Amino acid sequence: MTLPTLLVLDAEPLPRLGRLTGRARIEHTDEATLAAKLPYADVLLVWDFTSHAVRDAWPGEGPRPRWVHTASAGVDHLMCPELAASDTTVTNARGIFDEPIAEYVAALVLAMAKELPHTLELQGQRTWQHRETRRLKGTRACVVGSGPIGRAIVRTLKALGVICALVGRVPRTGIHGPSDLDRLISRADWVIAAAPLTEQTYGMFDARRFGVMQPSARFINVGRGPLVVEEALVEALTKRWIAGAALDVFAHEPLGPDSPLWELPGLIVSPHMSGDTVGWRDELGAQFVELYERWEAGRALPNVVDKQRGYVPGR
């Protein structure tokens, strides 16, 4: 019996795939050799979820993996029309990042409500300056993105007394549709982007949307950088259309040292780490092994991405 070939697009540290010994022929690849190796792989594990190489290397009509798994929630870095049109199954790391990202968003929201960055700045100047800060309870959040991450954010903020509205692609029970978005962000204290990057969401936070928000509003992006028109956010913060923002994701990552975003007033910049809590890589590896065992047994896979929409559709 021929073992399936499992191709791993590597990143350090490597995934722990010891449990697959004798059950897969594991081959490693970097971006340079990906195109040459893809036609001979049965399964592709996109362990380097920062790479966009799959798009360029995808063999189109030729021989290709039957299954692609990415160790990330977003699939924007690998989707291309040829992959979307193919019969290859794409799965993602749904579930791993939900609660960590929700905690991270709660940390940002509370830090902004309690003015922690200003406190740390004053501490650096050895200056005692008492200020009044905001109650979080009773404020309003609009969370954009109704997948498991957005829903976990809502659960966590609700536990802190925040009044939450959730916006998704299609309205359904407890979830607003896109037509409610402007109304909801116009009265929100917190606008939180946790949507996948798709044609519909690309650039959705633009000058008009920042203009709709309250001067006291704060904007947080833990989704994907291109959800935001960065120039518009720079203007919104510079002109005080909104009171503050926090970005964990950017149009170009890593953010270059010359970016104006590093020093923008009221902006917290973090290096795409909102979901990455100690042990996260082990969890991603273990999740893939579990999926591999199902695939090997011919069972249906969970976390299957709708390749037209660009995310795993909700239940």
Next chain:
Amino acid sequence: MTLPTLLVLDAEPLPRLGRLTGRARIEHTDEATLAAKLPYADVLLVWDFTSHAVRDAWPGEGPRPRWVHTASAGVDHLMCPELAASDTTVTNARGIFDEPIAEYVAALVLAMAKELPHTLELQGQRTWQHRETRRLKGTRACVVGSGPIGRAIVRTLKALGVICALVGRVPRTGIHGPSDLDRLISRADWVIAAAPLTEQTYGMFDARRFGVMQPSARFINVGRGPLVVEEALVEALTKRWIAGAALDVFAHEPLGPDSPLWELPGLIVSPHMSGDTVGWRDELGAQFVELYERWEAGRALPNVVDKQRGYVPGR
């Protein structure tokens, strides 16, 4: 009918006492004239809760107010043996600060779990440096002080998935006694001081207690500065006995520019503001007016301090 004399130990901004017009003869005082005015007052409102002048000015056996209210949760700044021995009723601002302080503690705990101070430091250096941070859910907190503030902290942290133990002066259902303290702090990720300052709590966080904590533990004080032996905390942080700390209160406030605490590694310093959210002074004023109306009607006052213990006893 003679109106009761209400003496207000002033601080800016003054309390809004318009509702008491025609119902009290309101006199204002500063620290210098307090002793001269106290014997003629029926009620003393300690609006300047940072002042220790009541202790020195208290008339002992002489004529004195029948009721003293302080616009603070702690009463350590005004209690003295003569006041404790007198038949004067002392009330405090119980209830105003509970939830704001709990939110503030949640902000500190999440900021430390997610390493927000380090992120801001790296941002200032325009440096992109991905790190793994900690999950908050499933960590353990030991909250010291079982009054309404400590209980609000426990409620808020529990809502974030933290496993909480509460320590009070006397063990009762759901509350540990002091004999459990060392065991609880030895396994806590978060040790949070929210106790009143009394003879029993003075200096309770000393070198031995910091030595008992885990190297990964973080300590937060939102109670009163003298709960902590500051030199011992300096040593504990410098020698990495514990991983970090946040102090909102200090032995001497405001903290002088020469204090070593400003630049201690892993320490967040804030200027006694944890409970002070927008509108807090109005709430304190409204609470006093409500108490005054009860007192005027001869009804029992809530928030009566046990002057021997130094706080309002729990139910």
